[in-house]
Amino acid sequence: MIFASDLDQTMIYSKRAFRLKEGTTEPSIRLIETYEGREISFMTSAAIELLKEVHEKMTFLPVTTRTIKQFQRITLFQEEIIPDMAVTSNGGNILVKGQADQDWQRLIRRKMNESSMSPEDLKMQFSELAHDNWILSERTADELFHYYIIDQAAAPLEELKDFEKAAAEAGWKMSLQGRKLYFVPMPVNKWDAVAHIKEKMGKTFVAAAGDSLLDLCMLEVADLPIAPLHGELNEAALGKTILRTENRGLLAAEDILKQVLAAYEKNKKICAS
Structure with a gap:
């Protein structure tokens, strides 16, 4: 099973994107990204623990519009939860053990020249x-x-x-x-990169999470598509049932990870029966 997840405003959040309900006590949070001395991104401590469990049980695949350098600023994914592969640049780059896949880069460039x-x-x-x-x-x-x-x-x-x-x-x-x-x-899209990795790894089930229109191509074909209650997809994702979180903002990451883990346990039981 692959969990392909967008990062910003899906898994990780800036403080202005927390969207905590009025009167809600701020949960325990951890700083996971700084840039030029500024605090950039956070996750709740609970979400980090859930993500560790996801990473242990299945293939966690970060899928982000961030550039390679911007992705590498997130210390959590460089030092603590280290995915074997990641999709950056909105699908334009695939990182394998932290290094760009040169074959994928050449394929994307050729498709861009042919169709855009x-x-x-x-x-x-x-x-x-x-x-x-x-x-x-x-x-x-x-x-x-x-x-x-x-x-x-x-x-x-x-x-x-x-x-x-x-x-x-x-x-x-x-x-x-x-x-x-x-x-x-158009050739630079998240799903084509995820599909390439899915085929390469021989996986059959993809859970995907994202909040924006750039994630929609991924959610439309995922076996388990999940979107936060906030984001562009509230109005834009038509024609396919996409699961929603109970919470907006920072706490939505915990909702997503719980749904992914529940799907993993369900699939495990089906395969064992």
Whole structure:
């Protein structure tokens, strides 16, 4: 069994994303990521213990839009719960024992060249809509996809919806996640990377968790799809039954892990009967 999980706002949370109910006592938490002296990401101590159990019983596969370097900042996954494999860069990279799979990189580059408009041409088209009154900064992730930090309140949301359709016709997926506006080539997706690992490992059952539209391709085909009660998928995930958590924010990670462990025990009984 594989547990393929998105990280940010699914397993790990910044303090502003805790979303604890008013009057709730903050649970025991652990800092699992710092950057330039700043505290970035946390998990509850209970979620970490549950994740350790998951890691012991099945294949825990982190699946993140983070770049390789951003993933490596999470000390929990470098020092304590160390997965054999991880998917980074939204599926554009597969790490095996911490090293990028070169064969997978070559395959992704070839697919991008065959099916997606060049990044330069896409950015040129987007420049007609982009304006510095709402675009705050621009970044390229591992030379695979682009994202913009935006002022969402000032962004032309209707025009963006129209551009999303044009981007799709050009072989790119657009996803707005809070202050980040992503443009990702269609071949760079989480499920293709997970499916590759599933086949390589000879696994038959995948539980998957995620909160955003970039996770939807993974949840749509997983045997056990789970989404936090918060996130884009509350309204967007139509056409497939996706399990929800009881809690929003930080505590949703515990809900997800409990559901995954319950599925593992159920499958174990079925296989033993």
